Amino acid sequence: xxxxxxxxxxxxxxxxxxxxxxxxxxxxxxxxxxxxxxxxxxxxxxxxxxxxxxxxxxxxxxxxxxxxxxxxxxxxxxxxxxxxxxxxxxxxxxxxxxxxxxxxxxxxxxxxxxxxxxxxxxxxxxxxxxxxxxxxxxxxxxxxxxxxxxxxxxxxxxxxxxxxxxxxxxxxxxxxxxxxxxxxxxxxxxxxxxxxxxxxxxxxxxxxxxxxxxxxxxxxxxxxxxxx
Amino acid sequence: xxxxxxxxxxxxxxxxxxxxxxxxxxxxxxxxxxxxxxxxxxxxxxxxx
Numbered sequence: 001x002x003x004x005x006x007x008x009x010x011x012x013x014x015x016x017x018x019x020x021x022x023x024x025x026x027x028x029x030x031x032x033x034x035x036x037x038x039x040x041x042x043x044x045x046x047x048x049x050x051x052x053x054x055x056x057x058x059x060x061x062x063x064x065x066x067x068x069x070x071x072x073x074x075x076x077x078x079x080x081x082x083x084x085x086x087x088x089x090x091x092x093x094x095x096x097x098x099x100x101x102x103x104x105x106x107x108x109x110x111x112x113x114x115x116x117x118x119x120x121x122x123x124x125x126x127x128x129x130x131x132x133x134x135x136x137x138x139x140x141x142x143x144x145x146x147x148x149x150x151x152x153x154x155x156x157x158x159x160x161x162x163x164x165x166x167x168x169x170x171x172x173x174x175x176x177x178x179x180x181x182x183x184x185x186x187x188x189x190x191x192x193x194x195x196x197x198x199x200x201x202x203x204x205x206x207x208x209x210x211x212x213x214x215x216x217x218x219x220x221x222x223x224x225x226x227x228x
Numbered sequence: 229x230x231x232x233x234x235x236x237x238x239x240x241x242x243x244x245x246x247x248x249x250x251x252x253x254x255x256x257x258x259x260x261x262x263x264x265x266x267x268x269x270x271x272x273x274x275x276x277x
Contacts, residue, residue: 051239097235104231214261
């Protein structure tokens, strides 16, 4: 894609994101009906779940990029893997912060070591470790190789988080769409929030990936400067 | 209502902090790229002289 076309795509993406966010906020906070038992508190659900799905998608992108790096050994895949991991951690931070804010009035505790909550925290920490490990390896190729292997292993926790509420007894609500727990009148707000968070994921991935491209450029200039 | 406000505020703060962090890292790297390009240009002139 040419630079001009890329910049045009970024502009369109940014506009879609701003408009989408306004719509998502309107749908979640105003349009969606008030839930009978939890009241307005339930409105946290729309952004909480959308952020969780965006985080899982980011970790899936990391997993795929790690695999591709092992196959192709191209820096491009390592850059994409790192960008996706960092963004996944950011989305999961949103989930881990909004979850307890929801839990306190609903369950009367901020946190409980239930399978879903514990595995989500472990998932977030695994990817924090993925990012930190990279700081301790100097050689770029070794760094990319070690983190690709670590990324593949870390991803094993993602399906556990996803299926934990289906496999084990958990205080966390069961999957709303599968069990029919989400009223049809709440579905438009849920799907719009989910789509907007996926757009946000693409937008952030492009920004973060660009940052890594500038870093690659800087590293090649450093090598050139050392050679002079 | 307070919890709802807190949750949505937290989401926006996390997103804003992350965007600012990307922007500041990019700015630093851009400056470093400019400095290195200048350094390489200068060293090329020195070799010619």
